[in-house]
Amino acid sequence: MKTQVTESLLTESLEHLKKTGDVAKALRRHPEKAETLHPLVETAQQLTGYYADVPRPPAGLRASRVEVLAFAAVQRAAQMAVSGKRSVSGKRSVFARRQMNPFVRLAAVLTVLTLILIPLRGPLVSAARTTLPGNPLYILKLSSEDQLFSSMNEAEVKVVLAVSLAQERVEEVRALVERKQAIPVDVLYRTDYMLRTALMSAAWAPEPLMPNMLSYIIHHTRQQSQQLEMLKMQATSQNLGALGNMQTLLLKTQIIAMVALENPETFRTAYQAGTPETMPLPSGGPLSGVVITDELRELVTSTPDSFFTPEQAVPVVPLLTPTTSPTPAP
Amino acid sequence: MRTRETVLLKRAQAYEEQAIAELYDHYAPRIYSYLYRRVHDAQLAEDLTSDVFVRVLQALQSEQFWHTSFQAWLYRIAHNQVIDYYRQQARQQEQMPQFPLEDQLEMTGVENFIADPSADVGAEHDARDAANALEAALNQLTTEQQQVLVLRFGEQMKIQEVAVVMNKTNGAIEALQHRALAALRRMLDPGKV
Numbered sequence: 001m002k003t004q005v006t007e008s009l010l011t012e013s014l015e016h017l018k019k020t021g022d023v024a025k026a027l028r029r030h031p032e033k034a035e036t037l038h039p040l041v042e043t044a045q046q047l048t049g050y051y052a053d054v055p056r057p058p059a060g061l062r063a064s065r066v067e068v069l070a071f072a073a074v075q076r077a078a079q080m081a082v083s084g085k086r087s088v089s090g091k092r093s094v095f096a097r098r099q100m101n102p103f104v105r106l107a108a109v110l111t112v113l114t115l116i117l118i119p120l121r122g123p124l125v126s127a128a129r130t131t132l133p134g135n136p137l138y139i140l141k142l143s144s145e146d147q148l149f150s151s152m153n154e155a156e157v158k159v160v161l162a163v164s165l166a167q168e169r170v171e172e173v174r175a176l177v178e179r180k181q182a183i184p185v186d187v188l189y190r191t192d193y194m195l196r197t198a199l200m201s202a203a204w205a206p207e208p209l210m211p212n213m214l215s216y217i218i219h220h221t222r223q224q225s226q227q228l229e230m231l232k233m234q235a236t237s238q239n240l241g242a243l244g245n246m247q248t249l250l251l252k253t254q255i256i257a258m259v260a261l262e263n264p265e266t267f268r269t270a271y272q273a274g275t276p277e278t279m280p281l282p283s284g285g286p287l288s289g290v291v292i293t294d295e296l297r298e299l300v301t302s303t304p305d306s307f308f309t310p311e312q313a314v315p316v317v318p319l320l321t322p323t324t325s326p327t328p329a330p
Numbered sequence: 331m332r333t334r335e336t337v338l339l340k341r342a343q344a345y346e347e348q349a350i351a352e353l354y355d356h357y358a359p360r361i362y363s364y365l366y367r368r369v370h371d372a373q374l375a376e377d378l379t380s381d382v383f384v385r386v387l388q389a390l391q392s393e394q395f396w397h398t399s400f401q402a403w404l405y406r407i408a409h410n411q412v413i414d415y416y417r418q419q420a421r422q423q424e425q426m427p428q429f430p431l432e433d434q435l436e437m438t439g440v441e442n443f444i445a446d447p448s449a450d451v452g453a454e455h456d457a458r459d460a461a462n463a464l465e466a467a468l469n470q471l472t473t474e475q476q477q478v479l480v481l482r483f484g485e486q487m488k489i490q491e492v493a494v495v496m497n498k499t500n501g502a503i504e505a506l507q508h509r510a511l512a513a514l515r516r517m518l519d520p521g522k523v
Contacts, residue, residue, distance in 0.1 A: 006508065007501075007504040007505050007507070007508045008504060010504070010507070010508055010511070011489055011504050011507070014482070014507075018486070039515045039519070040508070040511040040512060040515060042515075043511050043514050043515045043518065044482075044483055044511060046460075046464065046518075047464070047479060047483040047484075047514075048483045050461055050464050050465075051367050051480065051483050051484035053461070054362075054363045054366050054367065055366070055372045056372075057362050057372055057375065057376045057379075058372055058373050058376060061358050061359065061362060061376060061379065063376065063380075064358065064362075064376050064377070064379045064380035064383075065351070065354055065355075065358065065380075067380040067384075068350065068354055068380050068383040068384060068387070069347055069350060069351060069354075071384050071387065072342075072345040072347060072350050072387060073345070073347065075345050075387070076344075076345040076347075
């Protein structure tokens with residue numbers, strides 16, 4: 001009972017502390033308990049000051065916002081894909097609109113469902129996603145990804161999907177490294193294609209959203225690069241070159257996105273015109289922590305073909321039609 | 331519950347972008363602040379913020395609705411995210427070598443921050459050290475004690491609001507608050523409580 005009284009008096013004193021900000025004033029109403037309550041009220045005051053110090057979120061919550069909205073967009077698209085309902089704009093979803101091979105359709109729906117069932121940056125574990133290069137079903141998987149991609153209308157959703165599909169390539173690379181299998185160059189081409197598609201889509205995003213998109217790309221490509229760095233410890237010497245190449249592709253994307261954040265108009269003009277190589281790259285400023293060497297500058301503007309040097313090249317597995325520099329549709 | 335919020339949540343249930351964006355813009359800053367106060371890492375707090383909203387969208391689909399307050403429900407989901415995060419961390423730590431409690435305390439450096447009654451604390455430590463001391467002491471509290479302190483002194487909630495978030499009675503929250511402050515004070519200043 002005595003404790004309960006103290007607890008209630010403490011609450012009352014804390015309410016006074018909130019109003020006055022003064023420990024002595026907060027304790028004035030119950031002088032008989034002041035000695036007991038004083039250290040507790042004082043600690044509460046200390047805590048209030050401590051908790052007031054909250055730093056601004058790193059990307060101003062933009063990356064997080066985009067992720068939530070993209071999750072919703074993928075869910076929305078999946079609902080339409082599975083049910084074949086008309087979309088909000090009145091168009092039928094791609095799965096309902098086209099006469100599709102049933103296997104492709106199944107794979108597409110599986111991919112959509114996989115995207116729903118997992119967090120966007122989480123581990124990719126479903127059966128549909130464990131198909132690796134070399135498996136006859138792999139081409140189906142890529143086809144279903146393309147179908148899913150073409151069913152998306154909003155540029156911002158395309159950015160997120162492209163980054164997710166680049167993540168899918170990272171997961172494939174992880175599986176290949178763990179199995180001590182060579183990383184086919186097609187995986188790298190496909191990654192490069194997805195990353196360039198992400199940038200291209202960001203350039204077509206509505207103006208207020210573009211910085212969000214670019215922040216999202218930077219955040220996730222940085223994480224992907226870190227994941228590859230971890231893989232290097234268990235990679236065979238044959239795969240080390242491919243991992244390094246993939247990291248450079250990710251770094252290249254990060255640099256372009258960082259430059260684009262600083263010069264959005266230049267970025268938009270260059271990418272919407274389909275001439276990304278015309279985007280000038282400054283040597284400092286926004287690229288703090290990234291040293292822009294001549295070599296790196298060249299990489300940023302190079303095509304994938306000129307990027308893979310003979311020393312770094314890995315055996316090509318003739319599984320797919322080579323995806324040499326496809327130009328993503330805006 | 332407010333009508334406008336109800337309408338927004340209904341629209342969010344259908345994954346309507348504008349409604350979700352509106353809910354996010356309104357609640358995300360305070361959820362981020364709450365999460366930062368629990369995990370002390372801005373990047374992690376931002377990541378967990380998006381996880382909270384994704385969970386909300388998933389829960390809306392499965393009809394796991396709140397009963398009294400959407401805001402309280404959000405804080406509850408945020409709290410669960412923090413618990414999940416620390417569980418994952420603990421699982422990873424299990425794979426590391428185990429040390430006796432005294433050694434663990436020594437490794438976390440908590441005893442460096444606990445005041446020596448014979449020393450003049452104010453003169454020896456600057457504000458940063460005091461904050462570190464507080465953080466180290468807070469980490470020694472139970473999860474519930476930490477939660478009640480963050481909600482009361484970080485989020486500035488009333489006892490009744492905290493009770494709704496934590497699904498307890500007002501009396502239980504008052505008791506928890508009392509115990510948490512006393513435990514914290516004992517760690518920070520062992521001679522005075």
